[in-house]
């Protein structure tokens with residue numbers, strides 16, 4: 001049987017604690033991926049969950065995961081050398097050709113940074129592929145900041161706003177919700193800027209409204225959706241919105257399509 | 264080839280088929296009805312004509328022979344992953360045109376939605392052949408004619424049950440048994456129903472847009488629907504499932520992964536980690552199901568998903584009628600377009 005649900009073993013290579021509830025897991029993997037695609041990660045007998053691919057380099061596959069339930073609890077108890085199971089990759093991901101030679105803005109909230117991390121890395125390390133890059137990342141509080149080293153690295157290379165909803169005495173960067181910072185970007189020739197928005201549903205909603213208010217064009221806005229997914233291959237029905245299957249046609253959508261997707 | 268069979272000959276034929284096939288048709292399940300001591304008509308394995316129930320509609324559809332209510336996908340045994348074997352005896356499903364058209368919708372979802380085929384569905388599907396039960400009378404809640412699913416042509420055989428003069432058309436030569444060569448040959452072309460008691464006007468797709476999502480029509484269903492999901496379980500075309508893992512032994516060495524039927528009317532269908540979910544109101548779920556059945560699926564695959572079997576009306580404890588819902592929607596859309 002050519003079984004698309006058959007999970008394949010992946011060995012956990014290392015982990016990096018990001019916050020109290022988020023950890024980055026690095027697995028041995030030589031598959032080809034596109035940033036923004038996802039895998040169905042499973043622990044036999046425990047469950048299966050869709051998890052975004054946040055990075056890959058030909059030898060490893062990296063995922064940043066929040067501990068919220070059955071599968072993720074069990075995963076967080078695992079040590080390097082242990083095996084998890086995955087199938088995929090699924091979904092379209094952020095296709096590099098959509099962004100070639102564009103004035104890019106990437107806006108990511110919380111764990112939404114994970115699916116877009118590889119794409120930002122590619123922009124930062126191959127600046128000639130795009131015209132320009134600006135970044136806004138936002139977290140709930142200083143304790144929720146992900147990828148601290150990577151953020152520092154990006155910050156040295158490109159204009160970047162790092163904000164938290166609520167700061168504390170030692171927080172060195174910006175404070176306030178993401179949408180309130182968009183106007184602080186360099187918005188010259190805004191109608192020709194291309195923007196990627198990834199984050200929790202409310203953040204995406206208010207961010208895109210603010211982008212449109214500031215003159216960004218709908219066609220130039222890209223968003224990534226999260227929906228309940230049991231299969232990843234267009235069978236289980238959970239991710240369906242109108243005639244669109246988020247697992248097949250998404251999770252990345254152009255805003256012209258995304259705005260019509262009402263659950 | 265067409266044949267005329269007495270009841271005795273029919274049973275002889277079933278007996279002969281039974282050695283190669285599991286015969287599945289509408290049968291009576293004793294005391295399984297909605298009220299205690301009442302029977303329920305379901306699809307199940309039968310042996311003789313007398314087992315079949317033809318004067319009532321089956322409460323459930325035959326879909327569980329292709330998509331079991333709960334299907335084990337993997338056994339996990341001490342680090343090994345094993346695909347369960349299934350009974351490979353071929354199945355002959357005796358069903359009416361609506362259900363056979365419904366199975367075609369299931370084929371579409373499991374075999375044609377996206378590039379990847381569902382191997383578990385496919386291996387069961389490949390075991391199944393159809394004997395179409397001629398249906399010219401229908402039942403109270405049927406609206407197959409409106410949905411264009413009153414006719415089906417892709418059967419291996421068709422049958423008109425009629426006492427000692429039942430008529431059989433056999434398309435698939437492997438279903439012509441030794442015994443059949445002894446019975447009267449008679450041309451038989453099955454007839455179809457051309458008018459149901461219920462007519463449904465499906466709103467035209469180019470007039471439907473998201474603005475209808477806001478209509479008070481759906482609020483009415485928020486008041487009435489109790490989100491029991493029976494309409495989904497009885498529907499021949501509802502295909503959704505959820506993955507479920509279980510650990511069978513405490514040491515975690517034995518476990519399995521299953522899929523179980525899921526219902527878009529039931530709470531939790533869209534829930535994600537972190538507590539975010541969609542369509543909290545039951546009326547929004549009714550809207551979602553309605554759109555899928557008579558709009559979304561059609562936009563994707565070129566025919567309606569709903570085949571008008573009327574089972575959702577038969578089983579709803581709140582007497583919600585799907586055919587009335589479609590007709591109301593049509594009226595609203597007509598009014599909004601000033602037709």
Ligand SMILES: Cc1cc2nc3c(=O)[nH]c(=O)nc-3n(C[C@H](O)[C@H](O)[C@H](O)COP(=O)(O)OP(=O)(O)OC[C@H]3O[C@@H](n4cnc5c(N)ncnc54)[C@H](O)[C@@H]3O)c2cc1C
Nearest residue numbers: 049050051052065066068069070071072227534535536538
């Ligand atoms: C395309 C896609 C990409 C994703 N990428 C990532 C990623 O990169 N990193 C990441 O951490 N997560 C990601 N997620 C989310 C991830 O799939 C879920 O967090 C995961 O399914 C949780 O699995 P679990 O078994 O640990 O939790 P479950 O056992 O399923 O849930 C445990 C508990 O958490 C709460 N909870 C969980 N789900 C729900 C819910 N649906 N509704 C309400 N409460 C709920 C409940 O209290 C529940 O009891 C992604 C999801 C999608 C669809």
Ligand code: SF4
Nearest residue numbers: 498569570572573575
């Ligand atoms: S929606 Fe109702 S009438 Fe249509 S196929 Fe399903 S159960 Fe039958």
Ligand code: SF4
Nearest residue numbers: 488489491492494579
């Ligand atoms: S059967 Fe009736 S009450 Fe139950 S979910 Fe369906 S519409 Fe709602």
Ligand code: FES
Nearest residue numbers: 229232236237247
């Ligand atoms: S995740 Fe199952 S259909 Fe999309």
